Amino acid sequence: MGDTFASGGASGLPRSKGGSPGRTAVGRLSGKNRYVSKEVQVSAPRTRNRWGEGERLRGEILAAASRLLSELDGEDGLTIRGVARVAGIAPASIYQHFTDRAALVAGLTEHEFVRLRVAMEAAGDRVDSGDVVGRVRAMLHASCRFAMDNPGHYRLMTANGPPGTAPGVRPAGPLVDVIDLLVAGFARCAAAGVALRVSPERAAVIAFVGAHGRVALFQDSAKHNDADSVMSFVDEFVALVFA
Incomplete structure (x- = not known):
């Protein structure tokens, strides 16, 4: 030889x-x-990121993690190596942005909540500004559609709710930010003269929890449900908070 x-x-x-x-x-x-x-x-050597490219790579990592989560339908199989494979990068590149799997899951959770908020805001904006009740319903419908279309993502999001806070201290976090969209929606209803049985804050929590529970039932027995029945329930449930 x-x-x-x-x-x-x-x-x-x-x-x-x-x-x-x-x-x-x-x-x-x-x-x-x-x-x-x-x-x-041969693989070309990775060059140092130019200004702004590091943040772009972080976004690509989270997008890849989101796609992998769709394949897995749950976070249990979500690994650094798996995300690197989907993103087409080396695992070491992920560690530059997320110190470990827990940090990656936390980043992915926030990423998914951003997607949900964007979907809800867009749905509300498509409704005439004068139809304040319709805007609230549209946002809740968007929330339900997101949950039904992305069951693994939604389970991850709801399993990582806001941390406990001291009595009298309002919790914070991405889930609270989503509920605040509904608070603003119900506040617009009250300002427009649509009477509420409870405060906008309480109405938002009631509506969100009701929608969340109905989606959970849908996911447990999707064969015996359809999306339209979920939306109809949400509309009926929301009507209960109005006087």
Whole structure:
């Protein structure tokens, strides 16, 4: 067997000409000392991120984790290596943004809540501003659709609710931010003269919990349910908070 070596090294042999990016010439001395060259695919070295690229990579990692979560339908199988595979990067690249799996799950949870808030806000904005009750219903419908379309994501989100707080201290976190969208919606109803049986804050919690419970029943027995029945229930439930 002849010696094998990479071109352009200590041998002084030239690199292959016209090769495509990411390829390098590998040479071999045959039994008659003839030089034989071929090209092999190699990974290009990762360069230092330019300004803003680090944040973009973080977003790509979270998007990949979200796609993997859809495949798994739950967070139990969510691993650093699995996310790296989906993102097409090395696991070490993930550790530059998330110290461990727990940090990745926390980041993914917040990422999914952002998606939910965007969906709810967009749904409300599509309704005429004068239809204040319709805007609340639209936001709740969007919340239910998100949960039914992304069951694994929704379980992750609701399993990681706001941490406990001291008595009298209002909790904070992405779940509270979602409920605050409904608080604002019910407050607009009250300002428009649509009477509520309870405060906007209480109405928002009641409506969200009712919608969440109905979605949970849908997910437990989806074969015997349909999305329209969920939306109808939400509309009937929301009507109960109005005087």
